Amino acid sequence: MEDFYMNTSLDGSFNNSNVTFSFSDDTEVFFIRDVLIYIIVSIGLPLTLVAIYALYLLVRDDHVAPIYVINLLITDLIQLCCMIAWPARDISHLVTLIFIWIYHHCMGASVCFMVCVAMERYLVIAHPLWYRFRRTIKSTVAICVVVWVLPVFMLAFPNAIPYFFLLPFPLFIFFLVGTVKALSASISVPSDEKRRIVGTLVLVLLIYTLLFLPLIISFLVVGIESLISPSSFPVLLSPLADLLLYVFMKKGIIDKFLASVCCCRMDSNDVSRMKSNDTSVHQCE
Numbered sequence: 001m002e003d004f005y006m007n008t009s010l011d012g013s014f015n016n017s018n019v020t021f022s023f024s025d026d027t028e029v030f031f032i033r034d035v036l037i038y039i040i041v042s043i044g045l046p047l048t049l050v051a052i053y054a055l056y057l058l059v060r061d062d063h064v065a066p067i068y069v070i071n072l073l074i075t076d077l078i079q080l081c082c083m084i085a086w087p088a089r090d091i092s093h094l095v096t097l098i099f100i101w102i103y104h105h106c107m108g109a110s111v112c113f114m115v116c117v118a119m120e121r122y123l124v125i126a127h128p129l130w131y132r133f134r135r136t137i138k139s140t141v142a143i144c145v146v147v148w149v150l151p152v153f154m155l156a157f158p159n160a161i162p163y164f165f166l167l168p169f170p171l172f173i174f175f176l177v178g179t180v181k182a183l184s185a186s187i188s189v190p191s192d193e194k195r196r197i198v199g200t201l202v203l204v205l206l207i208y209t210l211l212f213l214p215l216i217i218s219f220l221v222v223g224i225e226s227l228i229s230p231s232s233f234p235v236l237l238s239p240l241a242d243l244l245l246y247v248f249m250k251k252g253i254i255d256k257f258l259a260s261v262c263c264c265r266m267d268s269n270d271v272s273r274m275k276s277n278d279t280s281v282h283q284c285e
Contacts, residue, residue: 034087036236041080044239048077051246058249064140065120069245071144072113075106076239082106083236101155108151108164110238111212115168116143117245118204121197122175125189126182162219165212172208176201200248207241210234 052073055066082103085091123131154164179201183194211234218231 033233033236036233037083037086040236040240041084044076044080044243047243048073048080048239051243052077055246055249059137064135064137065117065124066249067137067140067144068113068116068120069242069249071147072110072117072242072245075110075113076242078106079103079110080239104155104161105151107235107238108154108161109148110242111165111168111208112147112150113144114204114208115171116147118172118175118201121200122179125179125186125194125197128186128188162216165216166220168208169213172201172205176205196248200245203244203248207238207244211238211241 052070055070055073058066059070082099085095085099120135123135151164154161176198179198183198186194189197215232215235
């Protein structure tokens with residue numbers, strides 16, 4: 001099975017100025033990867049299609065957030081289709097190269113759409129009046145087109161790929177911290193909507209940190225190496241993790257869950273205050 005390396009070398013059985021293929025005999029690693037791919041694809045493909053259709057029904061002029069999530073799930077759908085070809089042993093190097101390029105492109109677009117989701121949720125809380133008059137379906141679609149084109153420049157400069165993927169990290173932190181700070185001042189957003197917004201931002205940061213960041217660190221430490229390697233296994237799970245964003249776009253179950261968490265926290269705080277008051281009373285007696 002071929003490994004895929006992006007560098008400036010001209011060695012290998014098939015190459016150009018930016019791409020080199022080499023061969024690996026680590027059958028155990030590839031077996032684990034293939035099994036993982038079969039599981040992810042069999043679960044992810046049908047659920048992603050259902051989620052895209054359900055989110056499409058939620059799109060309206062005053063609720064454009066699902067558009068970003070729909071595009072994010074489309075990138076996941078394309079990644080899943082590319083992953084189907086990876087276990088194949090009889091496809092040509094050129095076809096493998098095309099699939100890897102498409103996968104790279106969609107993975108870059110996926111991270112960018114995660115930034116769009118986080119930014120949109122931040123603007124709803126931090127700048128509600130400005131955002132209410134600026135958000136339209138046309139402007140949102142225009143941003144999505146730019147996001148789809150942006151990874152092309154990433155692929156044109158392979159050495160910049162790690163930095164391209166690392167750039168969203170401070171943005172995710174800024175959006176989350178800014179949203180939490182603005183929550184107390186926001187009076188136009190219902191409390192259940194606030195909980196969903198914060199939950200979405202936390203989920204996006206967790207997906208990026210747990211699934212993408214290990215591969216980015218590997219890129220920075222040892223350089224651009226094969227995406228079909230143990231260091232890339234966590235990022236293979238991103239299509240499944242992104243499906244959780246659909247849950248935060250829907251009202252109902254997630255609202256009850258977040259409300260129960262908040263209530264439990266408030267109840268625990270009340271109990272602790274009551275205990276402290278009882279202790280102070282006994283001390284006074």
